[in-house]
Amino acid sequence: MKRARVAYAGAIHAAVAAGNQLKLDDGRIVDETEVIWLPPVKPQTVFALGLNYADHAEELAFKAPTEPLVFLKGPNTFVGHRAQTRRPADAAFMHYECELAVVMGRQARKVTREDAYDYVAGYTVANDYAIRDYLENYYRPNLRVKNRDTCTPIGPWFVDKEDVADPMNLTLRTFVNGKLTQQGSTKDMIFDISSLIEYLSSFMTLNKGDIILTGTPKGSVDTAVGDEVVTEIEGIGRLVNTIVGDETFNIAESKQQAENSI
Known part of the structure; x- marks a missing residue:
């Protein structure tokens, strides 16, 4: 459903x-x-994977990692379907990342790969924008790259695990203003879903509502103010997002300040 x-x-x-x-x-x-x-689920702890597709690592001239490259995301980064994402005026390169998001269904600690899917509730689509200008290196993405407000649209649907026959064989696509710019498959992940759950739960507790963003394939290109970006995953959904500039948010912030002063 x-x-x-x-x-x-x-x-x-x-x-x-x-x-x-x-x-x-x-x-x-x-x-x-x-x-x-x-967002179709309220994000709790959110884990994001870097360089989890070999073709994306190659695209960036990096060797594929030998263990998961994981960082955390704050809840204010998330917005829903048809929302706007802010592109800072000083950003020279801001690209989308179409990702399968795995939603945990119950607490997990020291889970084996064989049992990993027993702890999954379902899936949704995420578009985890990155601002490369702020990147120190791909093995240490700092907060300004991946934790900016509105930078991670998610949705529109949460799809029950039982309705996805094989989450490790789904086609991912991104369209910018109607043009196909990215295409890949979850089968090409370096670390698959069960491996990620085993890895994360080996040293910390995963809880119901936690989300794992599983990385993106090659094909990430720069976006501009006014672009409509559509990220879609076979059987999961089609997530629409629009890039806007600082001025859109400055107007909203000015209105809010005026209301607060009344």
């Missing part, structure tokens, strides 16, 4: 797909364009 979280008529609702529409938890049927899409 495809599940979503949306805001509609002043309230937050759980929703499910109903053809080309949404069915809210109170039974109302609404059009997908009538709601504000929220």
Whole structure:
């Protein structure tokens, strides 16, 4: 089943797909364009993988890592389907990253690869933008590269594990303004889902709602203000996002400051 979280008529609702529409938890049927899409799950601890596709590592002239390259992401980075992502005015190179997001369904500690999927609740699509200008090196991405507000759209759907026959054989694609710019397959991950769960749970506890962003294949290109970026994963969903400039957010911030002063 495809599940979503949306805001509609002043309230937050759980929703499910109903053809080309949404069915809210109170039974109302609404059009997908009538709601504000929220991240389909509330992110808890979020683990992000760097260089987890060999072709992407090669694209960046790096050797593939011999153990998972993992960093953490804060909750303010996440926005929903059809949201806007801010491109800082000083950024010379800001690229998308289409990634399969794995959502944990229960607490996991010292889990073996063979049992790893027993702890998975389901999957969603993430677009984890990176601002290369701020990168020290690919083995140590600093906070300004990957933890900026609005830089990680996620959604639109949370798809139950049982509805995805083989998460390690899904096609990933990215389109910028309708043009295909990235294509790959989850089968090309260096460290697959079960390996990542085994690795992470070997030294820390994973909890329900934790998310693992599993990396991106080659094909990441620069984006510009005004671009519509669509990241899609076979059987999971099609996530739409728009790049905006600082001025859009400065206007919003000015309005908020004026309201606070009243």
